[in-house]
Amino acid sequence: MEAPVIGITVDSEPPGGYAGLPWYALRENYAEAVVRAGGLPFLLPHMTDLAEAYLETIRGLVIAGGDFDVDPALFGAAERHESVRTKDARTAFELAITKAALARDMPVLGICGGQQLLHVALGGTLIQHIPDAIEGALEHEQPNPRTEAGHEVAVEEGTLLHRIVGAATLAVNSAHHQAAADAPPGIVVNARAPDGVIEGIEAPSQRFCLGVQWHPEYAISEADGRIFAAFIEACRQGG
Numbered sequence: 001m002e003a004p005v006i007g008i009t010v011d012s013e014p015p016g017g018y019a020g021l022p023w024y025a026l027r028e029n030y031a032e033a034v035v036r037a038g039g040l041p042f043l044l045p046h047m048t049d050l051a052e053a054y055l056e057t058i059r060g061l062v063i064a065g066g067d068f069d070v071d072p073a074l075f076g077a078a079e080r081h082e083s084v085r086t087k088d089a090r091t092a093f094e095l096a097i098t099k100a101a102l103a104r105d106m107p108v109l110g111i112c113g114g115q116q117l118l119h120v121a122l123g124g125t126l127i128q129h130i131p132d133a134i135e136g137a138l139e140h141e142q143p144n145p146r147t148e149a150g151h152e153v154a155v156e157e158g159t160l161l162h163r164i165v166g167a168a169t170l171a172v173n174s175a176h177h178q179a180a181a182d183a184p185p186g187i188v189v190n191a192r193a194p195d196g197v198i199e200g201i202e203a204p205s206q207r208f209c210l211g212v213q214w215h216p217e218y219a220i221s222e223a224d225g226r227i228f229a230a231f232i233e234a235c236r237q238g239g
Contacts, residue, residue, distance in 0.1 A: 001236070004232060006060045008031065013025055026043060030064055039060070039235065046089050054097060055104060060106060060232070061107070065175070069113075070126060074120055095120070107207060107235045108210070109212075109227070110201075114211065116178055116179070118209070122201075122209075126179065128178060130179055130197060134196065140176050141174065150175075153191040153193055155168055155200070156192075160190065161202060161210060172221075174213070174214060176213060179197045180198040187203060189201055190210075191213075197213075
């Protein structure tokens with residue numbers, strides 16, 4: 001069976017550490033999860049003028065997470081929380097390619113920070129810092145390893161996510177301090193944490209448009225593998 005080419009957005013870092021010049025980075029398990037599900041990973045440098053050319057090559061888009069935040073100005077916030085750290089070039093590229101992929105009805109999977117980027121691309125807004133916004137919030141930046149669960153999420157029946165995972169609750173890992181804040185027209189919330197924080201979104205008008213706040217590339221449950229398998233299958237069907 002043909003392996004569809006899957007674009008994965010990468011992180012960017014300034015000089016230092018790995019190299020004396022700016023460099024791109026991606027955890028291996030993103031690519032491994034795509035391969036395990038039957039796809040062919042294709043890494044996407046942040047060249048916005050090449051976004052359309054990338055989309056001519058790939059069959060699906062994974063928006064990866066990262067240790068940074070979407071600029072609050074991009075979703076209309078008048079103030080910026082002191083914890084917010086941005087990577088403006090990466091975000092500009094990811095918004096451009098995500099909106100272009102959605103316009104093509106190309107399958108899109110947003111992971112953690114990628115879910116937040118997808119939410120903004122679809123017209124949503126974000127909670128800038130969960131501990132200051134949600135009374136009694138869970139530790140969404142879990143202290144234990146990402147290879148273990150940090151908390152559970154409740155999956156909304158009747159959603160794409162529920163059809164994929166076939167379960168009402170999932171144990172997930174958690175590594176974020178921001179989250180989707182709303183569900184404007186076109187966006188369906190498909191999962192929430194026990195403290196009410198939105199943990200998953202989808203856009204039913206799209207062929208496959210799913211965002212999860214956790215990191216299924218770590219494959220800590222069967223449900224994580226099913227998410228990637230369903231995404232890759234949607235990419236195959238679109239070819």
